[in-house]
Amino acid sequence: MSKYIVVTGGVVSSIGKGITAASIGRILRSYGVDVTAIKIDPYLNWDSGTLNPYQHGEVFVTEDGMETDLDLGHYERFLNVNLSGESNITTGKVYSSVINKERKGDYLGSCVQIIPHITDEIKSMIREISNKTQAEVVLVEVGGTVGDIESQPFLEALRQLRNEEGHDNVMFVHVTYVPYLRAAGEFKTKPTQHSTKELRSTGINPDMIICRSELPIDSHLKDKIAHFCDVERKAVINAPDVHSIYEVPIILNRENMGDYILNRLKMEAHKPDLYEWSQIVESLKLDGTRVKIGIIGKYVELEDAYISIREALKHAAAELGAKVDIEWIRAEDTLNMEKIRKFNALLIPGGFGERGITGKLDAVRYSIEEEIPLFGICLGMQCMVIEYARLHGWEDANSTEFESNAKHPVIDIMLEQENIENMGGTMRLGAYPCKIKEDTIAYEAYKEDLVNERHRHRFEFNNEYRKSLEDEGLVISGVSPDNVLVEMVEIKDHPWFLGCQFHPEFKSRPNNAHPIFVSFVKAAIDNKRKLV
Ligand code: GLN
Numbered sequence: 089m090s091k092y093i094v095v096t097g098g099v100v101s102s103i104g105k106g107i108t109a110a111s112i113g114r115i116l117r118s119y120g121v122d123v124t125a126i127k128i129d130p131y132l133n134w135d136s137g138t139l140n141p142y143q144h145g146e147v148f149v150t151e152d153g154m155e156t157d158l159d160l161g162h163y164e165r166f167l168n169v170n171l172s173g174e175s176n177i178t179t180g181k182v183y184s185s186v187i188n189k190e191r192k193g194d195y196l197g198s199c200v201q202i203i204p205h206i207t208d209e210i211k212s213m214i215r216e217i218s219n220k221t222q223a224e225v226v227l228v229e230v231g232g233t234v235g236d237i238e239s240q241p242f243l244e245a246l247r248q249l250r251n252e253e254g255h256d257n258v259m260f261v262h263v264t265y266v267p268y269l270r271a272a273g274e275f276k277t278k279p280t281q282h283s284t285k286e287l288r289s290t291g292i293n294p295d296m297i298i299c300r301s302e303l304p305i306d307s308h309l310k311d312k313i314a315h316f317c318d319v320e321r322k323a324v325i326n327a328p329d330v331h332s333i334y335e336v337p338i339i340l341n342r343e344n345m346g347d348y349i350l351n352r353l354k355m356e357a358h359k360p361d362l363y364e365w366s367q368i369v370e371s372l373k374l375d376g377t378r379v380k381i382g383i384i385g386k387y388v389e390l391e392d393a394y395i396s397i398r399e400a401l402k403h404a405a406a407e408l409g410a411k412v413d414i415e416w417i418r419a420e421d422t423l424n425m426e427k428i429r430k431f432n433a434l435l436i437p438g439g440f441g442e443r444g445i446t447g448k449l450d451a452v453r454y455s456i457e458e459e460i461p462l463f464g465i466c467l468g469m470q471c472m473v474i475e476y477a478r479l480h481g482w483e484d485a486n487s488t489e490f491e492s493n494a495k496h497p498v499i500d501i502m503l504e505q506e507n508i509e510n511m512g513g514t515m516r517l518g519a520y521p522c523k524i525k526e527d528t529i530a531y532e533a534y535k536e537d538l539v540n541e542r543h544r545h546r547f548e549f550n551n552e553y554r555k556s557l558e559d560e561g562l563v564i565s566g567v568s569p570d571n572v573l574v575e576m577v578e579i580k581d582h583p584w585f586l587g588c589q590f591h592p593e594f595k596s597r598p599n600n601a602h603p604i605f606v607s608f609v610k611a612a613i614d615n616k617r618k619l620v
Contacts (some may be wrong), residue, residue: 090218092258094246095229096292098283099265101120103300104336106159107227108263108327110166111336114365115346116225117167119357124223125163126175126214129231130238135173135182145392149542149594150175153161153518159229161396161594166337168597175217179238183207189245203240210245224355234262235286243290250292256354262287262294263327266301266309266462277313284317295352296323296351298340304328322348334369334598338362349547368598372402376409378611382431384423384451386444388416397465400596401435404605410613417446428454432619433461433612436468437598438591442488442490449475461584461611462583463604466545469587470499473549473557473577480560482553488501489547498557500550508546516543520568522575522590528565529586530576533607540567541590548589584611 093112099106106127110170113123124475132138138145148161154173158491164171186209190200218226228246232239250258264280280299297319299305305326314321325343330336341362350357381401387393398414405412415431417423420443428434434455436448448468452475455462462474470487477485477498487499508514519540524531554574566576566588576588588604596602 089253089257090226091355091579092218092224092249092253092574093225093227093261093349093353094228094249094258094292095261095263096234096287096294097230097232097263098234098287099279101233103263103265104327105229105231105263105331106162107166107333107336108298108300108340109159109227110162111340112261112345112349113163113225113227114166115341115360115362116349117154117358118341118360118362118365119346119350121350121355121357122222122224123167124169124217124225125160125167125171125227125229126177126217127159127163127229127231128210128239129178130236130242131174131178131231132180132238133178133184134184134512135178137140137175137515141387141393142390145171145390146395147544148396149517149544149591151519151542153542155513155517155544157231158392158395161399162333163227164594165399165597166375168599170189171216172220174213174220177210177213177242182206182213182241184540185209185213185319186614203244207245207248210242214245214249225353234283234290240290243287243292247291258555259349259352260287260292260294261296261298263298263300266299266305266313268302275301275309277309277316278387279468280313281316290518292321296325296345296348298327301326301328316325332369334365334372336393338366338369345428349550364599368406371406371409372598374406374409377410377613377616378413379405379432379609379616380409380413380415380430381433381435381449382415382417382428382607383435383437384419384444384448385437386419386439386441388418391416396591396593396596397435397437399598400605401609403598403601404413405597406598407546407601407606408609410609410614412609412612417447419447423447423448423450423454424455425458427565428458431460432616433463433608435463435608436465436471438466438468440489445471447491449478452476453479455585456579456582459583461615462586463584463608464587465591465593466543466589469577469589470547470549472585472587473498473562475558476560476562476577476579477553480557487547496553498550498553501542501546501548502548505546513544515546518542520590522566523569523571524576525563525565525567528563528576529578529584529607530565530588530604533603535603540564541575541588541592542594543590545589551579583615
């Protein structure tokens with residue numbers, strides 16, 4: 089039977105509740121506790137797949153092919169586990185399941201209501217994860233802030249869960265923000281008091297309060313919060329801003345958070361061992377060779393839209409004792425050689441739609457002409473193929489995503505995608521095997537014949553152009569095991585030019601950087617050396 093730790097948020101959003109929850113998980117891991125995590129998103133969308141990255145940041149794809157909230161990425165990276173898409177529970181999933189049951193007559197004539205039917209469904213989805221994973225602790229992060237109308241059924245369900253599972257088996261952690269008022273020269277605890285009161289009005293008393301703040305808060309302030317919010321003094325934990333998100337578990341456990349939680353949940357555990365994690369934090373701090381990488385994307389104003397790529401670059405740099413300075417380039421802005429030359433390497437991430445395509449194609453051309461390492465991910469790979477074809481005699485080459493009757497559709501809709509009507513959850517999604525060709529950059533990086541990578545796309549390399557493009561020097565370095573789908577491309581006579589149809593960024597971990605990212609950052613370092 090699992091124990092549950094519910095993490096709620098108060099005062100404002102964007103205070104790093106997901107990182108805090110993931111850090112609690114990491115701390116418990118360091119005590120030898122087996123942890124899994126659930127993210128509740130109270131919005132009505134069934135999943136994050138149809139959400140604009142500007143609104144909600146990156147869509148994180150799980151091994152089992154679900155399009156989920158980016159917090160699942162934090163959990164996978166901090167806990168070093170692969171989560172199922174079922175770990176992301178939304179209002180959309182809960183209600184559609186209840187409505188389906190009602191249509192089937194499962195409720196035997198009763199009037200279907202939020203309490204008990206919706207709340208029962210929420211609890212059963214949570215317990216299902218506990219049953220499937222058999223984890224000792226299930227972390228449940230509730231998205232949004234306490235007081236939002238849409239999160240109420242979830243809080244009610246979690247309140248019931250505590251009564252059903254027993255006080256010793258469920259604890260509540262409330263993450264708040266303690267603002268510093270410069271004019272008054274002091275921190276203010278009132279917002280924390282108010283949001284705790286709001287939480288309490290749902291019948292939930294927090295067992296622990298984590299105070300996010302810009303700067304460290306003093307002991308007197310913690311006394312005050314403990315007093316007014318009615319939590320034990322030891323359970324008021326401060327999490328001030330830090331340089332690297334990976335430092336958070338260490339900061340939190342300095343205040344003995346792990347001991348408190350294990351005591352509260354009456355769990356036996358080993359002594360904590362955060363040594364490996366501190367090594368990771370230290371390696372991320374190393375300030376060796378600095379390389380400048382330009383990311384040419386469509387959603388660059390919101391860095392969260394490419395969060396896994398940013399983290400994967402950091403992991404790779406740490407492994408090489410280097411540091412990556414990322415510059416975000418809006419794909420619609422005109423690029424020129426001058427601008428491009430200051431980068432040691434370029435990366436074109438995934439994306440949808442035509443906006444910004446010209447800038448991405450220009451970047452491919454500059455990379456080829458100037459021999460600048462270029463990494464293309466998903467749409468990035470498709471742009472590489474289009475531009476390579478245009479430079480080799482197929483001037484009208486395009487993807488049918490941008491030009492439905494393109495004269496040379498080198499990238500085309502996948503057969504099984506042709507008659508799809510629903511947009512949500514219908515792409516080629518999740519992990520698929522890929523066969524790697526020897527004597528390629530890909531093989532040198534992976535050192536394996538067969539890898540598994542996560543996908544999220546509708547379009548693919550058009551096999552009608554495969555032979556001719558290969559004759560023109562394009563190297564197909566990765567294919568599906570049946571040789572039908574092109575998964576990776578490279579070109580000869582270039583220091584580093586690699587595109588992949590999948591998203592390797594989702595599998596990079598701080599203690600296990602992704603081999604392709606490592607190879608790419610290494611190429612950026614080599615390029616920098618060449619320039620000096
Ligand atoms: N829009 C492209 C496709 O659907 C690429 C998708 C992506 O980059 N994730 O195939």
